[in-house]
Amino acid sequence: MGQKKKKLAKGRLDKFYYLAKEQGYRSRAAFKLVQLNKKYNFLGSAKACLDLCAAPGGWMQVASKYMPVQSLIVGVDLVPIRQVRNCISLAEDITTQKCRTEIKKALKTWKVDVCLHDGAPNMGTSWVQDAYQQAELTLHALKLATEFLATGGWFVTKVFRGADYNSLIWVFNKLFRKVESTKPQASRNASAEIFVVCQGFLNPKKIDPKLLDPKFVFKEVQEGPKKVDVLSEKKAKRNRSGYEDGVTMLRKKGFISDFIESSQHLLDLASFTEYEFDENAQIFKQHPSTTPEIIECFRDLRVLGKNDFSKIIKWRKAMAEYKEKLDNPEEEETKEPEPERELTQEEKDALLDTELEQLKENLEKKRRKEKKKANEKKRLERKRIELTMHIPGDKIEEGADDDLFVMKGKQDFQDDVVAEHGDSDSDDSDSDDSEVEPDRRTQEEAEMDNDEFMEQQLEDQYKQYILRVSNRAKEFDVKVKKDKLSQDAEFDDQDDDEMEQEEEDHPLYVGKAKPIEKDADMFFDNDLFGGVEYRTEDDEPSEDEQEEEDEDSKPIDISKLKLQKAQPVATKSKKQKTTKGGSEKGGKKHQKMPSGEESDDEDIVQEMDMEEVPMEEDVEYSSDSDEEIDDKIKTKALGEFLLRKKSRNDLVDDSFHRFAFNDNRDGMPQWFIDDENRHHKPQTPLTKDMVDEIKRKIKEIDSRPIKKIAEAKARKKMRLGKKMEKVKEKSSSIMDNADMSNKEKSRAIEKLYAGTDKKNQKPKKIIMIAKKSKTGGGGTGKYKIVDKRMKKDLRAMKQKQKTVGRSAASKKANKKK
Numbered sequence: 001m002g003q004k005k006k007k008l009a010k011g012r013l014d015k016f017y018y019l020a021k022e023q024g025y026r027s028r029a030a031f032k033l034v035q036l037n038k039k040y041n042f043l044g045s046a047k048a049c050l051d052l053c054a055a056p057g058g059w060m061q062v063a064s065k066y067m068p069v070q071s072l073i074v075g076v077d078l079v080p081i082r083q084v085r086n087c088i089s090l091a092e093d094i095t096t097q098k099c100r101t102e103i104k105k106a107l108k109t110w111k112v113d114v115c116l117h118d119g120a121p122n123m124g125t126s127w128v129q130d131a132y133q134q135a136e137l138t139l140h141a142l143k144l145a146t147e148f149l150a151t152g153g154w155f156v157t158k159v160f161r162g163a164d165y166n167s168l169i170w171v172f173n174k175l176f177r178k179v180e181s182t183k184p185q186a187s188r189n190a191s192a193e194i195f196v197v198c199q200g201f202l203n204p205k206k207i208d209p210k211l212l213d214p215k216f217v218f219k220e221v222q223e224g225p226k227k228v229d230v231l232s233e234k235k236a237k238r239n240r241s242g243y244e245d246g247v248t249m250l251r252k253k254g255f256i257s258d259f260i261e262s263s264q265h266l267l268d269l270a271s272f273t274e275y276e277f278d279e280n281a282q283i284f285k286q287h288p289s290t291t292p293e294i295i296e297c298f299r300d301l302r303v304l305g306k307n308d309f310s311k312i313i314k315w316r317k318a319m320a321e322y323k324e325k326l327d328n329p330e331e332e333e334t335k336e337p338e339p340e341r342e343l344t345q346e347e348k349d350a351l352l353d354t355e356l357e358q359l360k361e362n363l364e365k366k367r368r369k370e371k372k373k374a375n376e377k378k379r380l381e382r383k384r385i386e387l388t389m390h391i392p393g394d395k396i397e398e399g400a401d402d403d404l405f406v407m408k409g410k411q412d413f414q415d416d417v418v419a420e421h422g423d424s425d426s427d428d429s430d431s432d433d434s435e436v437e438p439d440r441r442t443q444e445e446a447e448m449d450n451d452e453f454m455e456q457q458l459e460d461q462y463k464q465y466i467l468r469v470s471n472r473a474k475e476f477d478v479k480v481k482k483d484k485l486s487q488d489a490e491f492d493d494q495d496d497d498e499m500e501q502e503e504e505d506h507p508l509y510v511g512k513a514k515p516i517e518k519d520a521d522m523f524f525d526n527d528l529f530g531g532v533e534y535r536t537e538d539d540e541p542s543e544d545e546q547e548e549e550d551e552d553s554k555p556i557d558i559s560k561l562k563l564q565k566a567q568p569v570a571t572k573s574k575k576q577k578t579t580k581g582g583s584e585k586g587g588k589k590h591q592k593m594p595s596g597e598e599s600d601d602e603d604i605v606q607e608m609d610m611e612e613v614p615m616e617e618d619v620e621y622s623s624d625s626d627e628e629i630d631d632k633i634k635t636k637a638l639g640e641f642l643l644r645k646k647s648r649n650d651l652v653d654d655s656f657h658r659f660a661f662n663d664n665r666d667g668m669p670q671w672f673i674d675d676e677n678r679h680h681k682p683q684t685p686l687t688k689d690m691v692d693e694i695k696r697k698i699k700e701i702d703s704r705p706i707k708k709i710a711e712a713k714a715r716k717k718m719r720l721g722k723k724m725e726k727v728k729e730k731s732s733s734i735m736d737n738a739d740m741s742n743k744e745k746s747r748a749i750e751k752l753y754a755g756t757d758k759k760n761q762k763p764k765k766i767i768m769i770a771k772k773s774k775t776g777g778g779g780t781g782k783y784k785i786v787d788k789r790m791k792k793d794l795r796a797m798k799q800k801q802k803t804v805g806r807s808a809a810s811k812k813a814n815k816k817k
C-alpha cells in the first residue's frame with residue numbers, strides 16, 4: 001500500500017516540477033501563472049497585485065519577475081509565506097474580516113490592477129464537498145477582489161469544474177467585461193481545476209451582497225430563477241454559458257427513469273443540465289454499473305466531456321437491457337434456442353449474394369484506404385524535401401530519394417531480401433518444398449502489414465541516404481584540405497583528376513561531360529595567364545621538365561606566381577616551357593620558379609615582362625574564418641536580445657515548449673528522430689537586416705584605429721593647433737610693426753609658418769655615441785658622432801642649466817618673502 005502511494009507521488013513529479021526546481025520557483029504552480037500571463041499578459045503593466053492563497057509563494061515570485069520593478073505585491077495565505085523579494089506577505093484567512101483590514105493596511109490607499117487566487121481548501125472529505133468548498137473560497141476571493149481591484153483590473157482564479165462552476169461564471173460575468181476559462185499546460189489533465197481569467201473589472205458603485213454570498217449564489221441558482229436585480233446599476237446580462245434563449249433559469253432537471261426510457265435520450269442529454277435518481281430509478285442506482293462517477297456526472301451535464309457522455313450512454317444502454325430483463329423475467333427463462341433448420345437454395349443464394357456484397361464493399365474500403373495512405377505519404381515526401389533532406393542541386397539524391405517513398409512491389413522486396421541473404425534455404429526450396437514455399441510466402445506477404453513494410457523500407461533507404469550524405473561530406477573535407485595544402489583550387493589538374501577518379505568510383509556517379517579542353521584553352525589564352533602552362537594528361541613532359549618536376553613535383557599555381565612577382569626571387573631555369581603539343585602559343589608560357597635561387601632575376605623579369613617591385617615581407621594576418629564571424633554575429637545579436645527584458649523573456653520562454661523535453665522517442669524510426677532534432681527547436685529570431693546591421697557595426701569597429709593611435713593623433717592635432725595660434729599672434733604683431741617693410745614682414749611671416757610645417761623643417765641631427773673616442777663629427781650630415789666624454793659633458797651642462805634656473809627662481813621667491 002505504502003509502495004503504491006510512493007509511486008503515485010513520484011508520478012506527480014513531472015517536467016514542471018523539475019523546471020520549477022531548476023528555475024528556483026517554490027512551486028510547480030508558478031508555471032500555471034507564467035502560462036496564463038503569457039496568454040493574457042496581465043502582469044506586464046500592473047503596478048499592484050494582490051495574491052490570495054499564495055503560500056508557498058510561487059505565484060508571488062512570478063508576479064515579482066514579470067511586473068515592473070517597484071510594483072507592490074501583497075500575498076496572503078493561511079500559512080506564513082517565506083519572504084519573497086519585493087513582496088509583502090500576510091498570514092491570514094481570506095474569509096475573515098481581519099484579513100481585509102490587514103490587506104487594507106498593506107495596500108494603504110492603493111488599488112490593485114491584478115488580483116490572483118489559487119486557493120485550495122483542505123481536500124479529502126468528498127468530491128462534492130471539496131468542490132463546494134473550493135467554489136465558496138473563490139467567492140470569498142472575488143469579494144476581496146471587488147474591494148481592492150481598480151476599475152478595469154484583472155481577477156484570475158482557480159475554479160473546479162463541479163456543480164457550482166456555472167454559477168461562479170455567472171457571477172463573474174456580472175462584474176467583469178470579459179470572462180474566459182482556460183487550462184494552462186502546467187495544470188494536470190487529471191485535475192478538475194480550471195482557471196478563469198476575468199478582465200475589465202466594471203467596479204459598480206453598489207454590488208448586491210447576495211451576489212457574493214455563497215449561500216445565495218450556489219443554493220438559489222440551483223433552486224430556481226433569480227429574481228433580484230443584483231446590480232443596482234447594470235441590467236442583468238444574458239448568460240453566456242449556452243442556456244436556452246429567454247430562459248432565465250440556470251438549471252433544467254430531468255429524471256433518470258425518463259432518461260432510460262426515452263427514445264431521444266441524446267436530445268435529452270443536450271437539453272437538461274442534470275438528472276436526478278427519482279424513486280423509479282432507485283433500482284438503477286443500486287446496480288453495480290452505477291459507479292459514484294456516473295452519479296456525479298448526472299449532477300452537472302454542462303461540465304462533462306466527450307468521455308463522460310460516452311460513459312453515460314453506455315450506462316444507459318446497460319440499464320435499459322437490465323430493465324428489459326426485469327420486466328420480462330419468464331420470457332428470458334422459457335426462451336429456448338430455435339432448432340437449426342435446413343436452408344433452401346434461394347436462401348443460400350441470397351446469403352451468398354450478401355456475403356459477396358460485403359466482401360466487395362470491404363475490398364473497396366481497403367482500396368480507398370490504401371489510396372489515402374499513398375497520398376498522405378506523397379504529401380509527406382514533398383514536405384520532407386521542402387523542409388530538410390533536399391540538398392539543392394543534388395539531382396542524384398533526388399532521384400535516389402524518389403524510390404524512397406515509392407512502394408516497391410512486395411514481391412520485389414521479397415526478392416531483394418532473398419537475393420541479399422542468398423542462403424542455402426533458397427536452394428532447398430527448389431526441391432521437394434517448391435510447391436509449398438510460394439504458398440508460405442504469400443501467406444507471409446499477407447501477414448506483412450503495409451505499414452510495417454513501408455517503415456522497414458523507409459528505414460533502410462534512410463540509412464543509405466545518411467551514408468551517402470556523410471560520404472559526400474567526407475569527400476568535400478578531403479577536397480578542402482587538398483585545396484588548402486596546395487593553394488591551387490582552380491588549376492590543380494592533379495586534384496581534378498583525383499576528384500574525377502573519385503567521382504567515377506563513386507556509386508552515385510552517373511557520367512560526366514567530356515574533358516573541357518577547348519574551354520580550358522580559351523581560358524588560358526587570356527593574357528592574365530602569361531607563363532602558365534595548361535597541360536592535359538596526354539602531354540608528355542620534356543626531360544628538363546621531368547627533372548624539375550622530380551625536384552619540385554608540385555605544379556605552379558597562379559597565387560604563387562603573383563607572390564613571386566612581388567619578390568625578387570630567381571628561378572633555377574630561364575627556359576620557357578613549351579606549350580601544349582610542342583607548339584608555342586600566345587600566352588601559354590610556363591615559368592618554373594622555385595624559391596631560394598637569386599641569380600639572373602633581372603633577365604627573368606625581363607623575359608616575363610614583369611615589373612620589379614621592392615621586396616615585401618610576407619605578413620600573415622590571422623583573420624577570422626566565416627564560421628567564426630557568423631558565430632560572432634549570432635552571439636552579438638543574442639546579446640542584444642538579452643539586453644532588453646521583453647526579448648530576453650521571450651527568448652527564455654521560447655526555449656520551453658512542449659517538445660523541450662520530448663525525449664521519449666522509443667520505437668520511432670531514425671529518420672523521424674533526426675527530423676525532429678533538426679526542426680523542433682525554437683528558431684533564433686534573427687532577421688537578415690539585423691545580421692547586416694551587426695556586420696556593418698563590426699566592420700566599422702574593425703576599421704577604427706586602435707585607441708593609442710587615435711589618442712596620439714589627437715594630441716598631435718592639439719599641439720599643432722596651439723602652435724598655429726602662437727604663430728598667428730606673432731604674425732599679427734609683425735604686421736603691426738611699422739618699422740618693417742612689407743617685404744620683410746612677408747619674409748618673417750613665411751619663416752614663422754615654415755616652422756609649423758614639419759616637412760619644411762630641417763631634420764634634427766641624430767646624436768650617435770662612438771665606442772672609441774672619435775671627434776670631428778658634426779658638419780652637415782644627418783648624424784653627429786660624439787664620444788662618451790662629450791655626451792657626459794653635454795648632459796652635465798644641461799643639468800646645470802636646469803639647476804641654475806631653479807636656484808634663481810628660489811632666490812627670487814625668498815626675496816619676495
Ligand SMILES: C[S@@+](CC[C@H](N)C(=O)[O-])C[C@H]1O[C@@H](n2cnc3c(N)ncnc32)[C@H](O)[C@@H]1O
Nearest residue numbers: 027053055056057058059078093094118119120
Ligand atoms: C495550491 S496552494 C497555492 C499555491 C501558490 N499559488 C503558489 O504558487 O505557490 C493553495 C493555498 O491556499 C491556501 N488556503 C486555503 N484556504 C485558505 C484560506 N481560507 N485563506 C488563505 N489561504 C488559504 C492554502 O494554505 C494553500 O497554501
